[in-house]
Amino acid sequence: MSGEGLARRELLCAGALTLIAGAGGLIALRPAPPRISAAQLEAAVPGSVGPYRTVRGTGLVTPPADETTEAMYDAVIGRFYADAAGDGVMLAVAYGHRQDYSLMLHSPEWCYPAQGFAIGPTTPLAVARGGAAPIPALFVTATRGDRVEHILYWTRIGTRYPQTQGDTRGLIVQQSLGRTIPDGVLARASLIGGDAAAARATLAGFAAALVASLGGAGRAVLLGPGA
Template sequence: MTDDAMKDGVVNDETVARSSIVNRRHLIMGGAFCLAAGLAYARTPQVVFPLVEKEDFEGLVPKTIGPWKFESSSGVVLPPPDALSDRLYDNLVTRVYSGSEEPPVMFLTAYSNTQDGVLQVHRPEICYPAGGYNLTPTRPIDIENGLGGKTPANIFTATGRDRTEHVLYWTRIGKEFPLTWSQQRLAVIRANLNGIIPDGVLVRASLIAPTVEEAMPHLTNFAAQLNRSMNERGRSLLSGING
């Protein structure tokens, strides 16, 4: 064999060896990228709560709640209209309930099956100022849920040009009941870290009374009667009560 042939043989062997190393390197890198992509997908938060049709959601809220009966769908302070609200409040029920021996209660509930950090339930502290109301500081309060448990809620007073409303509300994000915007955002983050895009609901009841002390017994009674009056699915969605 000539020297040139021997050199060519050595060069070819080296080329094949280098090519083999490169191919193995590409294979290992490709496998690593696929694994990383798979892990990233597996950790991507997923929507786990189904959409609720508008009529189905409306049907979850009883027209008779304890001594109160559905009277009208008008007269309730609504969220400010914007693009996000239009997307968020597909499931929105607004009602005024009245009772022969109870003051009228203005009720609003809004549900979304996705709370993704962009679309999040608007808290009433945004809705009322947008309608020209001045608010007292929001105070946290634990209220009886009517079934032996308690619900973390908030209360404040909204004073407008023609009326003063005392507002009781709670928000549920997944399994949590955040009392502030920061708690609400953290609830979404915690659910995301567990691979879930949580659902969310706002439940709000308000009435007109001279003082918040006079309003509170009626509002807390209404909240308890609401849970007693709903079916299992309604209690699960609005109050996080299962069973």
């Protein structure tokens, strides 16, 4: 493409983004969902998940603390679960009552490299949800030195489950144009070491058991309104 063509395309893209940004100021948006405290989030996530029970532990990777992160999340919890054999799964849940174009949930592809991890390819993984449609989730492996962490996660924006940052931005724009400020959650289960295929199966089973064990408040947070 010629330099003139590229310049024209960049101008058109910039104009479109300006219109979207301007629309947010012109449209009377419905209020965002109410905030959820850390105590409410703790109560919404069960302490027992299938054969797993909460235990004490350390080493959970969380987003770096800064003003943007604090503005983005109302509540973040971290749990460690273990089964009778002592095999453990780490769970992190981050909730934000207001998602807009400048404040979006930090996926593992962002927060792990920020703490020195190398990230492998991300692949889709469906989490079973009883008789309902499965939850579109993602699986990725992060490595730092001799630590290898296998990760399953999903992101919810409103009632949808975006698979990429582009999807997330698109959903936020769509819902803003529909006069709605969506809430959002990032649910992440992970385990250390082992074969990637085996870890993927273990995490998928854990996530399905987590979903099955949720009460009404937990479903509303992790799965969305009306789930």
